[in-house]
Amino acid sequence: MVPVNYYIALSAILFIIGAMGVLVRRNALIIFMSVELMLNAANVALVAFSSANNSLDGQIFVFFIMTVAAAEVAVGLALIVAIFRSKNSINVDEINMLKG
Amino acid sequence: MTVDLILFLILAAVAIATALGMLLSRNAVYSALFLVLNFATVAVFYLLLGAPFIALTQVTVYAGAIMVLFLFVIMLLGTEELPKGEGLNWQKPMAVILAVVLMVEATFLIFVQEPVADLISNSPSADFGGPRAIGELLFSRYLLPFEVTSILLLVAMVGAIVLTLNKKEGGQK
Amino acid sequence: MDFELLPNLVTFFPLVGVLILFFIKPDNKVLVRWVALATSLATFGISLVLLQNFDASNPALQMVTNLPWITVANWNISYYMGVDGLSILLILLTTFLTPIALLSTWSAIEEREKDFNIFFLMLEVGMLGVFMAQDLFLFYVYWEFTLVPMYFLIGIWGGPERIYASIKFFLYTMAGSLLMLLAILWLGINQGTFAVPDLIALGGIPAGIQTWLFLAFAIAFAIKVPMWPLHSWLPDAHVQAPTAGSVILAGVLLKMGTYGFVRFNLPLFPEAAVKFAPIMAGLAVVGIIYGAIVSYYQRDIKKLVAYSSISHLGFVMLGLFALNSQGIQGGILQMINHGLSTGALFLLVGMIYEQTHTRDFDVYGGLWKIMPVYGTIMLVVTLSSMGLPGLNGFVGEFTILLGAFGSEAIGSAWYAGLSAIGVILAAIYMLYMYQKIFLGPEGSIVETVKEHGHALRDLSVREIITITPLLVFIFWIGLYPKPFFALIAPTVDNLVAVLQAAMH
């Protein structure tokens, strides 16, 4: 018997760790992984609520998130490959062409 | 303290630990492997939460397909480790501070302001979260979004191919 | 042929000429002149057909075109054209004066003749539209439309101060028009229609509001007339405008103001008209005397004629605000008379100016001996302007003064009595002008012109042709005005009935 709170807390911790990954790492691939981690954190929360509310909708949602995540990763990795080809680096700090 | 709770705490500790491992590893390959471990842990959570279908999907799609893709790209580009650079010096402390603040806020939200006292029963109905139930729901109520995801995947696939096409070599279309 | 559409044809026919002119090379001056002249003559011809189909005994609007034009929300603006006794003579005057004015430009305008003719024909469209429009909004559109060509006529082909004069002309008229536009909008929105006949039929505007509407219209028209003291733009515009411009300005454009009074102010706001009659008559009298005295002291021929217009139009205004048949009919006839006489005066002044390039009195003198035909024609025109019996001016002035003398609305014979002094003053300044130019020993200008290698000549055949039609009408109206009165009488009688009702 685990309170939902705990799951949510876990989800939050994972999410924050993911966010930290996005913020502190320079490697585009790791940033990407952190994003995946954040998605996962959200998924945890959703499944927990689903279970608590005894409703499958949350799980369906998770399913869709996974689909989107898969698509995102496919495109994202393709982008990273493309960037690497032109910049020869995947250090996001070296990619600042949008500087104002 | 029940068995469930103990199990939860252990798994949670593992999940956090792997997540931190992903975060802190210098080598991207290690990070990826830590993440796989994390995803697997989370899949276990799903099982505990009565979502067997999602749990397995998690293992196959995330821990399997996606992370393999990651590893593949890491290997392909040969960027396991970035050279040390100056980077944004103020970024890190700011990020930590914000993370802490966010953590505090989350804690306050979860445990003080809106504590959800519900307990998650460990014995859900037999078919809850099973492939059949999910399937029925997907093909009835969520049919349209489901179909849309197919298009999304198609677009993503095409996008990935177009982006990675090597134009310099006048590659074939 | 459907004669109902004639007013539209008359109004827009000059555009045909404009269209043709667009395709003529500006260098081909002869063709440009002839096309413009032929167009204006054709317009005159069509207006004669209009006259032929005009039923003089019918006081109502005739040959009406009434189409919905803009109907947004509760605005009912229509394209409403028609002719009645108030406007028929002015329409004819316009179509009559335009070819004459154009003919006078053949030697006077040397630059950009094509543009000049195009502007002139467009001006004719505007003027005709003003006299035909029966919808307030449509009227306003035409009213403002006339400003633009005239602005350019003065501003491009005028004298040395043309820019100042043209801008002053434009601003003055514009300023007044805006008030009128407000009044028009008020009427159109509150009464639910912009059509003048409908508005007259509806009536029922409260007296207090009538006062304001009357004033808004009156200021716009008074500036155009111009009534004293709003006349300051006139000398500038007249002096600077080219001859043909002055002819049209004095002949027709000023009449738009007086026409506005009789077409809109009197029938739309009869109570206010009755109330304001003494004030308007008073201003008219001041204008008559003031204009006459000021004319006397001018040293520039054109300026003298310009100021005399103020005096003459004072008579028109006095007649209109007598609010009885004699006054109003005399006033309308006097509009025509002034158009003919002053138009002729400007033409004649322009003719001598072409030879001498000066309008300063002091250098003239004794020209009658050198230019007997010119002197005689000028004498006739001068006398007509002075109101000598047997010429057109007298018929108008006499009926106006007679009407004003016994006018119930004005309420006192003093107004007419004082304005009769204007008759004396007219003799003083007109004879003064005539004497300065034609009598006495030869002026220095004769020598000056000789020094430039050519002698002063009498009028050329073209000039005589230009001026003769005006003379014919000067005599005709003076000797036998009956057909002219017959055209305006029924409509005016209707109007007077409305005003009489408002008076009691």
Add this chain to the structure above:
Amino acid sequence: MNFSEAANTGLFFQLAPLLVFLPLTGMLINMIFGGKMSEKAVGTVASLASGSAFVVSVLLAYSLNAVHGELHTIPFAEWIHIGTLQLDWTFRVDSLSTVMMLVVSGVGTLIHIYAIGYMHEDVRFKDDIKRFRRFFVFLNLFIAMMMILVSGDSYLMLFVGWEGVGLCSFLLIGFWYDFDTLGQKSTANAEAGKKAFIANRVGDFGFLLAIFTTFWHFGSLQFDSVFEAATAHPDPVVISAITLFMLIGVTGKSAQVPLYIWLPDAMAGPTPVSALIHAATMVTAGVYLVVRSAPLYSLVHSASYIVAMIGAVTALFAATIAVGQYDIKKVLAYSTISQLGFMVAAVGMGAYVAGIFHLATHAFFKALLFLSAGSIILGMERGHHHLAHGHGDHDDADAHHDEEVFDPGDMRNMGNLRKQMPITFWLYMAGTLALAGIFPFAGFWSKDEILLDAKLHAEHFPGVYWLLSLAAFMTAFYMGRQIWMVFFGKERTEVAKHAEESPPVMTVPLMVLAVLAVFGGALNLPFDGFHNLGHWLEYTIGHVEGLPLDLGVAGISTVLALLAIFFSWLLYGKNPLKEGQPDPLKKPLGFLFTGMENKWFVDEGYKALVITPFEKLAKFLSIDLDWNFWHDWFHDSVLYAGFKWLAKFLSEPVDMGIINAIADKLAEWTQRSSESLRRMQNGFVRSYALSVLLGVVTILGYLLFK
């Protein structure tokens, strides 16, 4: 149908419009074809036109007599019809208008003939032969206008003619518009014409007001309807107003005090003009108007008295001036004014027959006098010409002009002319005696009738008789003075010695006039069974008491006249004036004579009181008020400069200082802040992510702790 039948059935009345159109035809012929016609032909056409009008007048008079003076109106054309205003051109043939027609066309024709000779020479002296034709064009136009005036059946038609003759007067006074009376280049003649027109216009102004008042009170302008309405409802105020307004017209047209000033200047016109227009016909229009309006004047005594007094005062006033004049025509001009005063006084007193009688005889003898004076002036001119060309070279025209200006009309230059111009002398004598009122000349009868009326009505019109008698005395005196100065004594200049008699074309019409001047009194002899004119006019103005000859009045006036002539002989005849000698009256009369000589300074008075103030007013209004103040100052300084100031104010302190500054500061601030904010946009994805997180934290914090 024979002649008398036509007369009896009134057929001839239909000819009335010809009175106007015959002269007009003559005018048009001369105007259009005159350029190619000889002078004789031009003159003949014009004289025929006028003469045929005389024939028509005679026919009309004859027919009228045949139908016993019954009024005939001949509608001719509709003119102005508006509502109740019905104005037509209708001819009116009654005994009064026929008298006028006869006088106008009769005297007019004689003067036309005379003018053929006169103008022939005049245009040569003035060196502008082309103007010969123009003269006859104007003269015919004048006859036509005068006919409109006397034959009109309404006040309006009378007014039309009234204005028309004014125009002709203007044109003919200014006929030599580029000269002065001495033949020097000047605007003087033109000015004189203008003066006449304007003075007449002042009168017309009064007449117009009279017309308006008449119309609005009596509803018509047709004579009979007006009189009917007036007698039906005699409102003294209205009728006084009408008659007094009309009087203004009369003083203008008939040269009465105070508007007479134009007539002496009108002598600038050629002499036939002075005779025809400014002595015989046009100036009598005022008298005609009063007689025509007799039914109105007889209704209000006060108005009549004012008319009579104005006439009497004018008669005396002008006579005094005539005494002090040296120009032969000026003397006659003032004499005309004075005689017009007699007529006006007569008609003012209701002595209409006497007035019209004097009008007719005056037309005869004054025309005679003027024309004779013209003959004298031309005679002098001939002498002058003869001398100039006798001494110098024929072609030396310039030298001729450089000579001392010679005034052929100045009586001081004349003397003993009866030797050189005997015919003219006798003709002039006839005219003089008629004017002086010597028995049995025409003037005696008519003037006596006026004096008799004045005596009889002295109760109602006190003072008139004495004024008129005094004026009659003066008349005889100045005419005597003239005769002695012109025809007797010694020639005072060379020119006078060489003066030449005029040709028959001029003298023959004079003889006809002289006969009329001598026997004109027969028109209305004051004996029972005569009174022809009186009876004739009775048809129109009602019963007239034919006054018998009053020996007392006639005796006094004759004695006065003879006495005056005797005095003039004493002063001017016994010791003829020497060359350069001042007038012998100057000493005894002193400043009085200076006044007479200078026309009592009336012109100067007008100049000071009317003309100068008017010009000052005109200057003030046009230069100061209208131009400097209203046009320049108000529009340029107030409106334009005000607008400019406002525009400047709005643009500099307000727009630039406030609104623009706000905008500028805003932009500057934005720029500065964006300058610093720009650094945030550093292009580093992670920084953006940090911002997002910051946002999340902040929003969450806000939601949590709000």
